[in-house]
Amino acid sequence: MTETVRVAVPRKGRPLEAVLERFATTESIAEVADEITSTLRYEKSVTKGHTRPEHDVYERLADYSDLSDPAAPEYTLLRDDRDGMPRRIVFDSVVLEIDGVDIHLVGREEPFRALRTHEFGLGFDSADLVLEEVVKLRPEGLGSIEDVNARIDPMDTDVRVVSGLGDTVYHTLMADPELLPPGSELDRDFVADYAGDLCISPRYERLVEAVLGTRCLDDVTFAYPNDAPEEEAAIAETGIGVYLTMTGSTAREHGLVLGEHLFPSETVLMENVAEATPAAETVKRAIASPELETELKV
Structure with a gap:
């Protein structure tokens, strides 16, 4: 039976694109990743008023999310925080098969906090959030991944930074x-x-x-x-x-x-060490690339 690893990811923007790009290890996955990226860029243009679509937001959402195809990406609606709080189509979910493991990418507004509450064992989010929320303040400054993890109080959270994606x-x-x-x-x-x-x-x-x-x-x-x-x-x-x-x-x-x-x-892969599983190692291998130099790495 194929294992499934649920991974929390951002719903839109540069961090999500970085995640999709890293998982695009095959032509079929790359096609799905490109579809998601192009869809969200179009919807961003609509939200900003740069593009005027022919169909309303609900028609577009129904067109994007083909529930009859289990391999198709799904989208959802959120209220954007711009003036008037327009509805915005954002990423919701997709399942990618890599090395015999189904990796279920699930959109979250705050992936880091979803890991902190043990909703997920793995997730991607900005390294900034770790510094803003859980890293202890000390007289001396920091600048490396080792410093970041060393300053996380294990009594405060089980989340640790694993590696960066290089979208720096x-x-x-x-x-x-x-x-x-x-x-x-x-x-x-x-x-x-x-x-x-x-x-x-x-x-x-x-x-x-x-x-x-x-x-x-x-x-x-x-x-x-x-x-x-x-x-x-x-x-x-x-x-x-x-x-x-x-x-x-x-x-x-x-x-x-x-x-x-x-x-x-930088967008980073984070792990809730209390929720670690052997199948999660597949996710770590999927984002590892010796050709890519990232700023944050162990």
């Missing part, structure tokens, strides 16, 4: 060049000697504290973008800050220089 953007220091003395580097040491406002997104406050370390922030006060159209604009007004960067082009447009990459924001 970075939490990066950026600053007005006039703030930097000649010859100085914009890095953690600079922040440790700095006193004043540091602009960050409010949701990343605990993450920045964990990454930089509380000692580094002794004389620092967090400032927030408030109504600024772009975080980089708010950082330029403050003088120094931390924000996610891929190429850094927007930061440079605002006259900022880029400093140290503090921590990778």
